[in-house]
Amino acid sequence: MCCNRAVEDVRGISRLSLAWRVVVAMVGIGLLLNGSLRMSDDVWPFGPLSQYAFSPPRDATIVITRVEGLRADDRRIDLPLRVETAGISRAEIEARIPEITSDPSLLRAVVDGWTARHRVDPPIRQVWLVQDETRLIDGRRGPTQLVELASWEVPR
Numbered sequence: 001m002c003c004n005r006a007v008e009d010v011r012g013i014s015r016l017s018l019a020w021r022v023v024v025a026m027v028g029i030g031l032l033l034n035g036s037l038r039m040s041d042d043v044w045p046f047g048p049l050s051q052y053a054f055s056p057p058r059d060a061t062i063v064i065t066r067v068e069g070l071r072a073d074d075r076r077i078d079l080p081l082r083v084e085t086a087g088i089s090r091a092e093i094e095a096r097i098p099e100i101t102s103d104p105s106l107l108r109a110v111v112d113g114w115t116a117r118h119r120v121d122p123p124i125r126q127v128w129l130v131q132d133e134t135r136l137i138d139g140r141r142g143p144t145q146l147v148e149l150a151s152w153e154v155p156r
Helices: 015-038 090-095 097-102 104-117
Strands: 061-071 076-078 124-137 140-153
Touching: 061 090, 061 104, 090 097, 097 104, 097 124, 097 140, 104 124, 104 140
Parallel strands: none
Antiparallel strands: 061 076, 061 124, 124 140
């Protein structure tokens, strides 16, 4: 009645089969080693994703970048920065913060992506690029401050 019955017919692995498995393993190890030694997120998934590799200092400031929108029904909502919801990811926005602050009309990409995916919702009239800055005090969550980086009114 035991589930772990002995296997009667075991065949060995051929040299060719063993060789390609070893080569694939060595390539994988080489890619991981390359990314780890370079300490670069650019080679992810074959290297470190540094945001998970450390914890912030006990008195750090945690910054979260977001986009908020004002709908035609005068409701201010968060526009989650994901390709599925806004057509653009948070990383794409964060990489272009200096450009967006000097030319807020670049937020049109978020509005267009959001509108294309939420056709039944009231249209967006205005958007803000904001950051939530949360201070850690001795490793615990402290006050949060909303910082407005840019604002753009959608042309009608």
